[in-house]
Amino acid sequence: MDFNFIKAQLNGSNHGKIVLLIMDGLGGLPMEEGGLTELEAAETPHMDALAKRSMLGLHQGIRTGITPGSGPAHLSLFGYDPVKYQVGRGALEALGIDFDLQKQDVAARGNFCTVDEEGRVTDRRAGRIPTEVSERLCKLLNEKVSIPGVEVFLQAVKEYRFLLVIRGEGLQANIEETDPLIVGEKPLPALALDQGSEKAAEIVREFVCQAMEIMKDEHPANMLMLRGFAQLPDWPLFPEVFNLRALAIAMYPMYRGVAKLVGMEALPASHSYEEEIDLLEEQWENYDFFFVHIKKVDSYGEDGAFDKKVHEIEQVDALLPRILNLDPSVLIITGDHSTPSAMKSHSWHPVPVLLHAKTCRPDGIGQFGERACLGGGLGGRFPAYELMPLALAHAGRLEKFGA
Amino acid sequence: MDFNFIKAQLNGSNHGKIVLLIMDGLGGLPMEEGGLTELEAAETPHMDALAKRSMLGLHQGIRTGITPGSGPAHLSLFGYDPVKYQVGRGALEALGIDFDLQKQDVAARGNFCTVDEEGRVTDRRAGRIPTEVSERLCKLLNEKVSIPGVEVFLQAVKEYRFLLVIRGEGLQANIEETDPLIVGEKPLPALALDQGSEKAAEIVREFVCQAMEIMKDEHPANMLMLRGFAQLPDWPLFPEVFNLRALAIAMYPMYRGVAKLVGMEALPASHSYEEEIDLLEEQWENYDFFFVHIKKVDSYGEDGAFDKKVHEIEQVDALLPRILNLDPSVLIITGDHSTPSAMKSHSWHPVPVLLHAKTCRPDGIGQFGERACLGGGLGGRFPAYELMPLALAHAGRLEKFGA
Numbered sequence: 001m002d003f004n005f006i007k008a009q010l011n012g013s014n015h016g017k018i019v020l021l022i023m024d025g026l027g028g029l030p031m032e033e034g035g036l037t038e039l040e041a042a043e044t045p046h047m048d049a050l051a052k053r054s055m056l057g058l059h060q061g062i063r064t065g066i067t068p069g070s071g072p073a074h075l076s077l078f079g080y081d082p083v084k085y086q087v088g089r090g091a092l093e094a095l096g097i098d099f100d101l102q103k104q105d106v107a108a109r110g111n112f113c114t115v116d117e118e119g120r121v122t123d124r125r126a127g128r129i130p131t132e133v134s135e136r137l138c139k140l141l142n143e144k145v146s147i148p149g150v151e152v153f154l155q156a157v158k159e160y161r162f163l164l165v166i167r168g169e170g171l172q173a174n175i176e177e178t179d180p181l182i183v184g185e186k187p188l189p190a191l192a193l194d195q196g197s198e199k200a201a202e203i204v205r206e207f208v209c210q211a212m213e214i215m216k217d218e219h220p221a222n223m224l225m226l227r228g229f230a231q232l233p234d235w236p237l238f239p240e241v242f243n244l245r246a247l248a249i250a251m252y253p254m255y256r257g258v259a260k261l262v263g264m265e266a267l268p269a270s271h272s273y274e275e276e277i278d279l280l281e282e283q284w285e286n287y288d289f290f291f292v293h294i295k296k297v298d299s300y301g302e303d304g305a306f307d308k309k310v311h312e313i314e315q316v317d318a319l320l321p322r323i324l325n326l327d328p329s330v331l332i333i334t335g336d337h338s339t340p341s342a343m344k345s346h347s348w349h350p351v352p353v354l355l356h357a358k359t360c361r362p363d364g365i366g367q368f369g370e371r372a373c374l375g376g377g378l379g380g381r382f383p384a385y386e387l388m389p390l391a392l393a394h395a396g397r398l399e400k401f402g403a
Numbered sequence: 404m405d406f407n408f409i410k411a412q413l414n415g416s417n418h419g420k421i422v423l424l425i426m427d428g429l430g431g432l433p434m435e436e437g438g439l440t441e442l443e444a445a446e447t448p449h450m451d452a453l454a455k456r457s458m459l460g461l462h463q464g465i466r467t468g469i470t471p472g473s474g475p476a477h478l479s480l481f482g483y484d485p486v487k488y489q490v491g492r493g494a495l496e497a498l499g500i501d502f503d504l505q506k507q508d509v510a511a512r513g514n515f516c517t518v519d520e521e522g523r524v525t526d527r528r529a530g531r532i533p534t535e536v537s538e539r540l541c542k543l544l545n546e547k548v549s550i551p552g553v554e555v556f557l558q559a560v561k562e563y564r565f566l567l568v569i570r571g572e573g574l575q576a577n578i579e580e581t582d583p584l585i586v587g588e589k590p591l592p593a594l595a596l597d598q599g600s601e602k603a604a605e606i607v608r609e610f611v612c613q614a615m616e617i618m619k620d621e622h623p624a625n626m627l628m629l630r631g632f633a634q635l636p637d638w639p640l641f642p643e644v645f646n647l648r649a650l651a652i653a654m655y656p657m658y659r660g661v662a663k664l665v666g667m668e669a670l671p672a673s674h675s676y677e678e679e680i681d682l683l684e685e686q687w688e689n690y691d692f693f694f695v696h697i698k699k700v701d702s703y704g705e706d707g708a709f710d711k712k713v714h715e716i717e718q719v720d721a722l723l724p725r726i727l728n729l730d731p732s733v734l735i736i737t738g739d740h741s742t743p744s745a746m747k748s749h750s751w752h753p754v755p756v757l758l759h760a761k762t763c764r765p766d767g768i769g770q771f772g773e774r775a776c777l778g779g780g781l782g783g784r785f786p787a788y789e790l791m792p793l794a795l796a797h798a799g800r801l802e803k804f805g806a
Binding site for chain 1: 433436440461465466467468469470472473474476485486489490492495499746750751752774777782783784
């Protein structure tokens with residue numbers, strides 16, 4: 001999608017609220033031949049009744065046959081072609097642990113590792129040290145590392161993995177990774193891959209040097225390696241491109257992070273779906289666009305827990321009347337990708353979509369499920385990033401093209 | 404669509420006639436929940452019978468979610484991606500009133516307006532003077548304006564709006580608009596925005612100067628402003644790209660104009676659909692491609708007159724046997740965009756299409772309507788500009804790609 005094209009078509013209307021309700025990993029598969037998918041098996045009277053008055057279809061997050069990661073899948077739903085808009089891994093890591101990454105910060109993914117006396121890597125994961133050990137090491141390094149002119153932040157992620165952030169003026173992140181990727185080699189020096197990244201690379205090398213000294217008596221994690229140097233991308237921002245005051249409501253930091261990446265505001269809901277809908281109701285007058293993220297549908301898919309995934313979908317269905325009571329101009333219900341319990345993983349299968357609006361042309365299909373959606377007007381394998389223009393159109397926010 | 408690609412696939416056949424029957428604004432919506440659209444409600448025994456032997460689907464004229472204007476919507480049906488092929492507003496205005504715009508002519512949309520003694524705009528529309536007053540003013544200016552080396556034409560459009568055309572050698576149209584867009588300001592000078600447009604800009608300034616003098620004692624329209632300077636685009640022409648002698652038959656100048664823009668010939672039918680079909684029969688041997696335009700389906704949609712739109716569709720259905728009697732190789736029946744009576748305006752909703760040919764693979768759906776078309780082989784949201792290659796294929800005019 002061409003953002004300039006869409007921007008030029010905006011009619012300036014500030015009416016017409018849009019709700020994007022994402023059940024993470026919604027799409028599924030039957031567990032045995034001839035069976036039903038999780039969504040088909042779920043008893044969803046509210047969604048089925050709404051389907052009758054809606055347009056249905058199935059979207060693809062990335063490209064045909066490609067299994068989406070959660071970050072790109074959400075970008076696509078927000079209207080960003082994720083093949084064109086790619087985020088560096090370091091920045092993604094920061095988003096995933098709710099680190100408040102700022103413009104010009106250089107972020108990297110780190111591994112604590114073990115090296116021998118000659119500095120050769122003997123274990124790339126330092127025996128998978130527990131997260132608490134990483135936390136202690138990060139705290140130690142945060143206290144002791146000192147580099148003039150910049151701030152350095154370390155934050156533990158999980159087990160041996162941590163986040164490194166360097167904050168200062170004039171930093172760029174085109175820096176070679178230091179992980180040699182095999183044992184028996186020494187970590188590589190952090191070399192700049194272009195002139196603009198020289199300053200940051202020098203700081204990284206100084207950091208590694210100090211860290212090695214500070215950690216030299218630790219065991220088993222006596223060294224670190226860095227990968228995926230990245231900065232926040234300089235992308236067109238969602239609220240500006242689409243002229244929508246946008247709010248993300250999500251229980252997990254990763255999803256708030258992706259939303260913040262495109263300029264949405266984000267609020268955490270700590271305990272339950274009910275709390276997410278409470279927030280939606282409370283904030284209804286303050287925003288035009290609401291991304292509401294439901295996590296556990298995916299988690300049970302990953303666990304291969306078909307029945308629990310079904311039950312989770314049914315719980316979301318029970319909340320639908322509260323959302324409809326708010327009378328959104330456009331309500332889209334979908335997932336970011338498929339997570340079939342039968343596969344215990346994300347998959348490439350298209351994801352069911354329901355788009356409801358007073359101005360939609362209903363397909364007249366009275367069920368929300370993978371096979372039912374095949375007959376819908378949105379099509380069976382359309383790019384997820386086409387949902388935003390459709391949402392804007394149905395919210396009355398686009399003008400006619402040409403006379 | 405890549406015109407060079409299509410051109411390279413032409414097999415040089417001069418057989419296989421194609422009829423493109425456009426009911427303007429055909430697509431619709433139900434007036435109330437659970438109801439039928441206009442096309443679904445219409446009794447169309449001939450189209451339904453033909454549908455059974457045809458391929459169905461729904462097209463999008465511009466892009467997903469984008470409401471098409473009539474000009475771009477028709478360009479798309481003629482095979483031109485309307486986002487790539489955009490016409491300047493002045494040229495469009497000329498087409499819309501059947502002015503015979505020629506290569507190198509510079510056209511602009513004009514407003515008659517009111518200015519005070521100091522030349523400041525007090526009414527941008529001169530109190531919406533009636534068209535007859537505009538006609539008198541245009542006549543006056545046509546007679547009195549005199550600029551050496553060029554011809555100047557003014558033609559009233561509607562109320563305070565008129566068309567200005569300057570005809571001469573070496574003119575280009577990249578010229579700043581003179582409408583300040585707010586009252587209390589003086590009209591702006593027509594400045595060239597590039598060197599090639601200097602000559603035309605100077606002529607425009609001289610024209611404005613003379614016009615001001617000629618109109619100074621008129622009331623309320625004592626001045627004019629100009630916008631949308633444009634020339635005819637230099638596009639690949641339909642008859643050459645597709646190797647089709649092409650004729651447009653339409654009652655309204657706008658639609659003949661768009662057809663002429665891509666190099667079709669055009670004939671007016673003044674009074675009725677029957678007369679349009681008369682012309683089709685008369686001209687059958689002289690052309691390969693016939694674009695037949697039916698206007699009033701759209702007009703009743705714009706009026707919100709559901710029943711009248713239904714009746715209009717039924718009248719077109721009654722004419723179908725006459726078209727089928729001509730035994731076209733390919734007959735496409737569709738609209739340029741949707742104009743749901745429920746919305747009283749153009750809309751973004753996909754438009755039903757029926758493609759009949761002896762060589763088509765019939766879907767076996769016995770009804771021509773929005774929901775019926777969803778099950779058709781053309782797909783539910785395909786780009787309108789893909790219809791031309793399909794028409795050529797079904798007319799036996801394309802060759803195999805590769806050995």
